[in-house]
Amino acid sequence: MNREIIISPSILSADFAKLGEEIQAIDKAGCDWIHVDVMDGHFVPNITIGPGVVKALRPHSDKIFDVHLMISPVDQYIDAFVDAGADIISFHPEAGPHPHRTVQHIKSLGKKAGIVLNPATPLDCLTYLMGDIDLILVMSVNPGFGGQKFIHSQLEKIRAIRDMIDESGSDIRLEVDGGIDQNTAPLAIAAGADTLVAGTATFRGGPKYYAENIRGLRG
Numbered sequence: 001m002n003r004e005i006i007i008s009p010s011i012l013s014a015d016f017a018k019l020g021e022e023i024q025a026i027d028k029a030g031c032d033w034i035h036v037d038v039m040d041g042h043f044v045p046n047i048t049i050g051p052g053v054v055k056a057l058r059p060h061s062d063k064i065f066d067v068h069l070m071i072s073p074v075d076q077y078i079d080a081f082v083d084a085g086a087d088i089i090s091f092h093p094e095a096g097p098h099p100h101r102t103v104q105h106i107k108s109l110g111k112k113a114g115i116v117l118n119p120a121t122p123l124d125c126l127t128y129l130m131g132d133i134d135l136i137l138v139m140s141v142n143p144g145f146g147g148q149k150f151i152h153s154q155l156e157k158i159r160a161i162r163d164m165i166d167e168s169g170s171d172i173r174l175e176v177d178g179g180i181d182q183n184t185a186p187l188a189i190a191a192g193a194d195t196l197v198a199g200t201a202t203f204r205g206g207p208k209y210y211a212e213n214i215r216g217l218r219g
Contacts, residue, residue: 006173006195007214008033008066011057012048012146013199019053023060026202029210033064033088035177035197037146038081043072043095044144051077051084058085066197068116068177070143071095075102082109090114090137090175093125103132114175118143119151123160130168135195136161140188141178146199150179155191162192182216189219 009031014022023034036054041047054067067086071077072095081089089106093099093115106113114135115126119142126136138158141148158176165172176188177197185196202213 003194005189005218006032006175007202007217008035008064008175008195008197009202009210009214010035010037010146010177010197010199012037013203015203019057020060022203022207023057025207026210026214027061027063029207030214031063031202033066033195034061035199036065036067036086038067038069038071039144040071043092044070046144051080054081054086055084064088066090066175068114068137068197069095070116075105078102078105079109082106082111086111088112088114088135090116090135092116092118092143093121094118099125100129100132103129107132114173116143117157117161119154123157123164126161126164130164130170130172133170133172135173135175136165137175137177137197138193139178140176140180140184143178148179150181150184150187152187154178155187158188158191158193165192180217185217186219 039046039048064087069091074091074095103113112134116137140154175195176193180198181201
């Protein structure tokens with residue numbers, strides 16, 4: 001695999017008192033996408049932001065907004081996040097009764113659709129979605145909080161999904177989120193990931209270090 005590695009910093013680790021400035025800073029520092037973690041305190045044990053904040057942040061960067069919805073039920077909020085400026089919307093198959101219908105809805109709005117797999121989520125939910133999705137996000141931590149340690153058993157899952165993508169012939173990005181830093185990024189890439197979400201590792205040290213941090217994740 002010789003795909004370009006995409007770095008998508010998670011704003012979950014940014015300074016929330018100045019999110020607009022933080023997004024401008026990581027944009028200038030060379031990030032590819034901007035990862036927006038949306039949590040509802042129900043599907044995951046934390047509450048972050050809603051579509052109103054995404055809309056307020058949208059003017060601060062032209063980069064792709066990679067929006068990860070950790071909310072349930074998910075379907076009734078998709079339109080709001082599309083209207084707010086999301087470019088990619090990823091959701092968990094456990095968050096709605098009909099994942100294929102959810103994917104269809106996201107695509108009907110002209111946006112890219114992703115499926116998110118928690119550490120214990122099996123791969124069989126992907127079987128009949130491979131022709132419709134644009135991204136598969138493997139959670140290498142249990143979702144809900146930033147700063148957790150990488151779960152190494154997920155490397156096997158990443159390798160298995162890389163094989164599925166290659167066999168399908170579909171143009172699907174394979175993203176990994178959770179505990180990604182300069183030590184674990186090479187492991188995820190070697191296993192087949194081509195897109196990395198990094199919060200703590202990107203924002204460590206403040207804005208003057210963001211470019212260096214991002215370069216370090218690329219390897």
